[in-house]
Amino acid sequence: MHNSNFITTPFGRRSMTLGMLSNQYDAKDIEPGKSVDKWKLFRALCEARSVFGISDRALAVLNALLSFYPENALSEENGLVVFPSNAQLSLRAHGIAPATLRRHLAALVAAGLLIRKDSPNGKRYARRDRKGEIDEAFGFSVASLIARADEIFAHAARIVADRQRLRVTKERLSICRRDIAKLIEIALQEQAPGDWMMIQKTFQSILAAIPRAPHVGDLSGVLDELEMLRGEILIRLEKQLETQKQSATESQTERHIQNTDLKNILESEPASSTQPARDATQDDTVGACDSQESSHHLSIPTGNVYRVATAQRPSNPSIQPLKSFPLDLVIQACPEVASYGHAGKVESWRDLMTAAIVIRTMLGISPSAYQDACNVMGPENAATVIACMLQRAEHINSAGGYLRNLTRRAQCGEFAIGPMLMALARSHRLPGRDAA
Template sequence: MHKTNFVTTPFGRRSMTLAMLANQYEAKSIEPGKSIDKWKLFRALCEARIVYGISDRALAVLNALLSFYPENALSQENGLVIFPSNAQLSLRAHGIAPATLRRHLAALVGAGLLIRKDSPNGKRYARRDRKGEIDEAFGFSVAALIARADEIFAHATRIAADRDRLRITKERLSICRRDIAKLIDIALEEQAPGDWLMVQSTFRTITRTIPRTPHIGDLNAVLEELEMLRDEVLIRLERRLETQKQSAKESQTERHIQNTNLKNIFESEPDTGQNSVQVLMRDLADDERPPFEPLSNPHLRSRDASRSAQPEHGRLTASPAAPASRSAPLKSFPLGLVIQACPDVVSYGSGGKVENWRDLMTAAIVIRSMLAISPSVYQEACDVMGPQNAATVMACMLQRAEHIKSAGGYLRNLTRRAHRGEFAIGPMLMALARSRGLPERHAG
């Protein structure tokens, strides 16, 4: 059995380094009887070559070198030193040039995968005893490969797992993109209610952020955004289906209620045709409550609920009342009022402008990222409040960002209150408008 506790220096002008010395000391710690299949180890090294910074040509040289090892299992019992000449190595490496061969051998040594054991004259050879067994050999020692085998296998396993995760994420991303594109096409063909052009623009904006050579972290972030958008599209289409089913039920039961006196059941609000911001500020003042606080007056909650239950523009509906367990929808406010109360949001719109609800909802997505609010929390707010109201709340939060310690927790709390019917947007806008000196009432 050959001694493994040697320290050898390179022949000629090649210098010795501390890294080479460390590799030789590490090779001394081979467990007794440890044996590694050389080709399994080689395939694992091919998988993990990026970790060790070696090229495919260097791996081809290592493959040729391992082919000279007499056994399939690398072990101390089978010897540690391989001693082919450069001419023999060049032939097995498919005729690689001598200078290129020497460069890649040096790269393998520098990566700590091989150890040079040079002879006094720098030649590679073996000296045999009288029984014909190798007594001493000079060439390249595979002791480092045996000592680092567990490390190489671990790197190969991790890289293979990362590659599988990247492949699965790409598949999920492709399916999600296909789903959103086709669902938007359905919505446009069926003329479903909603600003689907804005949804389509948001979809294209998200997909443009995918890099050409994506990392798993980049794809996960984009996938999360797209899945949130797909959920929003599905929710809107589900509402469309529920509306169609409800309309079908109403048409089937219309002859049973056509003689019912509905005169006093619904009262429609007259349309004054006034949409000015000052008139809306007067309405907010009538419902004034402490800013950024939940509704505490049950009378006000019942009044808001009765307002939301009234049909718009005098249109009568025969749809059944909402279940008592569900809160009434939040009251929405015109875009002009939101912009006057929250002017900072304009800077986050496309091109520094917010001209419509689509621009505001696009700006809200940017604000969500800036305030470090997770997509799931914002999606829940959209589900409970509605996309426009959620965007309005984001604009209000931006205006008061310096007073909010945890934006994600704050939005989650507002969402819970809105779900219980204990939150209204009016007081938030009223407080912000008052802080900016906007008029609260409009005479006449």
Template sequence: MDSHISTTPFGRRTLTLAHVATQADAKDRPPGKAVHKWNIFRAICTAKNRLGVTERALAVLDALLTFHPETVLTGEGLVVFPSNQQLCLRAHGMPAATLRRHLAVLVDCGLIIRRDSPNGKRYARKGRGGEIELAFGFDLGPLVVRAEEFEGLAEEVLAEDRALKLARERITICRRDICKMIATGMEEGVPTRRNGQGPADWMELHELYRGIAGRIPRSATLTILEGIASELSLLADEIFNLLELHVKSQNPSGNESHSERHIQNSNPKSLTELEPRSRKSRGAIVALDPDPKRMPDRTYPLGMVLQACPDIIDYSRGGIDNWRDFQAAVAVVRPMLGISPSAWFDAQNVMGEGEAAVVVAAILQRGEAISSAGGYLRGLTRKAEAGEFSLGPMLMALIGSRNREKQRA
């Protein structure tokens, strides 16, 4: 006489229609179908969010799979019957109560089926030849039936991750290009309006860029990132067209790169101030520290400065790895903020070159909170001269503000 296969759970656990559907699918699976259990397990791990299964539940499923002696799942002998103690050991010492909770998750997600014995124990009955005739435990049949579904979900997740990565890369490239093209346009005095059309000045373009970049969330969907990437791409194309039209309108013979009056700096480790200077600072040259690893006098560690003022990185050439890169980025930002050469020269004389550069980065980080960057810098210079200003509290306030924003997000 054929034995009846258990379809309901033992004890107070109830049977749901979802459980019935899972059992019906497992019953109708082709008898000759075979799948590699670890390939299916990897697909389930990839698509875990789509399936609603947790990482701890996956650890329990991993342990259950180890109790099946074969690598290939096929045929009818797919019931494993380990005790809770054995399962806890193979699940890296998981507590028994936690194990039971995650076993229920696997059953509810349709990954395994309970085949409970009359008394709820897990065991197998063997025939005279030693073959297992009837087993009570957990049926792995749904893994075989839904193998194509799991693999399809995993492919969808991987494709979405790739698209998300490409969108983020596109945004990063656009942000870098926009920042550097705006800096070039301001330094070279490229007009932004032609025939009465276009943005008023480069600051308007910069504000437009900051408005778009400010909408980038920390955790975003693909749709949101693709929309922002498209906006940044259009803005980058518009700025590039402005620079290209300006280059084409110039007389090639008047371009320094094509002139016999071309001046080449033989010392790449120095940076010459290109803006008009005040009488006091005229003829002064801002020389960068020849040793990029040496921290300027009275300045905090570079890592701490970048943690407090990360926006300065957008104006660097390929990132900020040392103080020379940091000072070069500040040289781009200073005229963009409207800080005059005389105010900059006075701040360097009072604070020191390194600390003055950090203050400019902090002013950039505060953004719209400071209406006049030049006046603000002059005020800090007067306080520093009177011994009433310290850079540390300013950096700590910026770091604290960023940490609070992260907590709110």
């Protein structure tokens, strides 16, 4: 059997409800010695008022009611019932009208935050014993507030956390919106490749889906979409930056070459020559080959297209322009040149020509001598000759004079690079490159 001493019914025409009975059952078992700071509990209830469905005016009435509780700590030891009259409550509730006061008191009772303990005549008062202690009081019981304190604090903490999360999400959303708008703007200004008008329409459609009064869940989904869009935009712009950096690097390389007074240096396709010639000198050679050696003695890969390097046309129309060889053959015949390339590698004609400038300085060849060689032989062939000279540097007494002699012979049609490369290739015993 349930103890019915805690059950109280309303006075007059106010009816009893199952909800009121349930609230009284929930509030009957308060943990022994439990006490709650009434103002901390009130502030938590203000945070969680949407959960309990009470208005700010109802909270103002509750604040006035709690001010009549004699102690700051709500507990059974300090009593559970407050009994101010409606006139006193109205004054402490900033002059609220009596009808409005009764309506909000009823709302607090319906929300299970207060329990009515009405006297036989409906008046609120306390009966005291001979010692002046309160023996019995009639008014509003705060037992529900004590019993539900943990629930109220938990709801308040969750709402505060949700509000903080909403604030952080809004901040991140604002930053992401700003980033995307400005990144699209710069992409359109720089004419970066990509359908940026479509990306802009996608951006606007995502923003249009944001509700006017969004919850944190609504904004989290929108933020995820915007962050994905921002990531895609950044990937496209990073590719554009890489392209610009590559172009800037190539431009710097070209300016570096032009500073040595070299002009019209163009990157070549691999080419080869089968024209025989005798070496530049008899006693100081890079790769002495007999001038009688003919093209069938060179094991050059077939299928390569021979191309004339950029160079001056010979003064004698009957003299054929000097032709270049495949880059891989040059690297195999002159492996030491790779040490002077970028990161220890020579992977293109541009790399070889850049390395040749460094080697030219190291060998003591004047800029004018190298300029003349480039004009007569072409920049690729001049770089090839420099690579060959590096490979046999210990056998050359005057590198500048030697290069000028080769340039003069090339201009007269008396010099070819093929025999020089083949001699160096055979000295390394490269398979497939020896004479037949």
